[in-house]
Amino acid sequence: MGKSILKDKSYAFAIMVVKLSQRLVSDKKEYVLSKQLLRSGTAIGALIREAEFAQSKMDFIHKMSISLKEANESLYWLDLLKDTDYINENEHQIHLGLNKELVAMLVSSIKTTKSRM
Incomplete structure (x- = not known):
């Protein structure tokens, strides 16, 4: 996978999440x-990062699919934090935007890999 936008954005999201936490x-x-x-x-x-060194395309898809599940779960926690007034609408939108980008990129990556099998 090498240097990628997906890696960079997921790392930036992780930093945002650590700081928010x-x-x-x-x-x-x-x-x-x-x-x-x-x-x-x-x-x-x-x-x-784990998917970079996947043992096969199926292993890659599996790891990326778990990453997608984690991204979706993160959306849930962000919504819950907003709806319980722990974060405001602006904070929610900032985190949500990057998270939704990650979801879209992961879906695309999984679909592309499956189509090449």
């Missing part, structure tokens, strides 16, 4: 939801 814990004393988002939001990029 740190702020939620320190400022709002919120531990449960922020930890869930931290886990799923950082897993996206980690799984993409």
Whole structure:
């Protein structure tokens, strides 16, 4: 996979999630939801990195599919944080935008790989 936009964006998203989680814990004393988002939001990029060294196309698809599931789960936690007033609409939109880009790119990557099998 090499240097890619998907890797860069997933890493940027992970950084945003870590910073948001740190702020939620320190400022709002919120531990449960922020930890869930931290886990799923950082897993996206980690799984993409794992996929770089997949043993086969099927292994690549599997790892990217799990990354897609983590991205979708992150959307849930972001929505829940907004709807429980832990983050405001602006913060939500910023995180949501990058997350949705990741979802679209992962779907595209999976479809492209499947079509080449």
